[in-house]
Amino acid sequence: MRMKTLPAVIALLSAAAFVAPFAHAINAVALPADAPADRSFGKLEQVHAFYDAMPTGVTVSETGRIFVNFPRWGDNVPFTVGEIRDGKVVAYPNAAINKENPNDPSDGLISVQSVVADGQGRVWLLDTAAPGFADPKPRGAKLVAIDLASNKVVKRLVFPDNVMLPSTYVNDMRFDFRNGAEGTVYLTDSSLRGPGAIIVMDIASGRAMRRLSGVPATSVDPAFVPVVEGLPVMVEGADGKPKPLGVASDGIALSADGQTLYFTPLSSRHLYAVSTALLRDASVSEQQLAAAVQDLGEKGASDGMEADADGAVYAGDYEHNSIRKRLPDGQWQTLVHDPRLLWPDTLSIGPDGYLYFIANQLHRQAAFRGGQDQRQKPYSLLRLKIDAAPAPTR
Template sequence: MKTLRIAAALALAFSLHVQAAEPVPQERPVGQAERVFVFTGAMPTGVSVSETGRIFVNFPQWGDDVPFGVGEIRDGRVVAYPSAAANRDFSSVQSVVADGQGKLWVLDTAAPGFAAPKAGGPKLVAVDLKTDKVAQTVVFPSNVILPTTYVNDVRFDFRTGTAYVTDSSLSGPGAIIVLDLASGAALRRLSGHASTSADPAFAPIVEGENMKVRNADGSTQAFTVASDGIALSADGATLYYSPLSSRHLYSVPTRLLRDPAVSEQQLAAAVKDLGEKGASDGLEADADGAVYASDYEHNSIRKRAPDGSWSTLASDGRLLWPDTLSIGPDGYLYFTANQLHRQAGFHGGKDLREKAYGLFRVKINAKPAPTR
């Protein structure tokens, strides 16, 4: 009997060994996301590729050791851009955008750690890419900056001399800020509108966990961030945007945004809800009429064709929180993956991020939307 029990145990062990050796089905990656750079220091948010292929990145003041807010990737490393001295004039940089016209624009929130923006601090700074010198500074007027404002991302249209900026407030109304680059005058549009506000029913699931603010004392708060991603159509006629705390894509005619004679009621009536696209941080548009969106719940990059249909360009377990998007002259869509959801503020004070952070790209065979 003992011999039989031993034989049975050996047979079971052998069976378990064979089962363990069998391949386990896994989720298939979609597309080919190529990692082109790794960041071993501070967490990046924005990336922008110039018309000549230069790659710029930025690092906000969110608690990491940030030696400089804006950098250029050169010879396998990130160097302060345009210089270490110039970076001392930046308070907390949320995004950088190469405008296709020879300049890199730096969006300074003047709100380190999401504090109230410093008076007269939020600004756009243009750097001439030929001379690597600051060429223009436009300070946002006080009529568009609230104590809760957090300027997040920007798109340019030099046919009208306009910059469109999202206010992605965490605690106040979101909005689209329309800035005249020549005069510095600005309008605050769709402030507090449903399309620029966090969706109250939104409950993101990232890496299998309901993402919310989790404080060290055990208290929690909903994850509520207003209008964030922004993209401008190739003809400059349509602005696309999305709250970070939402899965919906919205659009509005830019001629109405720019016209102060158009009332907020009239403007709101012109907003289109284009349906669900996934939960996005970054948006971008190409020259052929497509719109691209990150999907941070599914480690993915998605594409909206001109006919309104969606497809997934890349889905990969390495794409932990795909953030800002930028189309380069080489036909690639570049984006950062920065593990934003693993920050300490979402995990009771414990930082779960794992270095390095990544810069990725995926081939789209399209050019960036023109700005002129």
């Protein structure tokens, strides 16, 4: 054998050795539909099915009335706040107020992101004045209180310029009537392109402070990549390249005694807490306040939180189609896990011992699915029995 043929012989022998073990074909069949699979648990009940615009928020009053909101993100939204009555959603408090007043942005409702019943006979509407996540219209972002007995507007608070940035997107709110002449409201700025923050507003005067602006606890976790239904939730960046969805401080909950505010960026899996007394105290510097924030560890990624009267905190886990509960001792338990629980958004505890929440498939919107809207109607208002009362506000 000539030496120049040796490499070819070695290659031939190696190939034969590799093929030999696979001389017999490997047969396979489609995985049976009844093969072991992810198990659901927890009893979900559907309260309402939405076949039109996508809802984001829900609240249940102390008398059991249910209100929902529809931000103007691109769907056809004839009214941005509604009440569920006799199986239908009707404009609330009326159709007229659900239209923008082009001459006075502080008047009509432009795009409501959140509705919260305060336990004191009113429901509050949080108007971002930022349809489609545009810059908020000047003097348009506001809180509107509706008296539930008369269904009339009894308070309108326009956010002052000192707390509003061009990137501000006011998202969720919690009320405490134990502090201030008419109470205090805490809100999240869940900006998509600027600093997140907690906004603290005195209801009587309308004065407000922007707190924890841009600190890590209110900001997008730079290492966070949300994964829902096995796919990363990506958006198009300024450079045209895909990047993970980044939303700042979003979910918020107030402890039963009013002394602790819980909050989380949407683009994070961590729960944070801070003293409300420090938040309200203008003499406490931002550095001091940031140092007082507690990182309570991972809870899952949430787009909505709530607290009950017994010291527990509830949070959606949109990556795992779940609702979770943090016990007073800090331990977490999963209350329900169900593949139909597609993006739990906003939580509210009713007077009937149920936890109510929206499942709206937010992650299937065209912006996150390469320009293709993959949402499937209906969207759902669901509930889960928790045998707990809402945290008191007074």
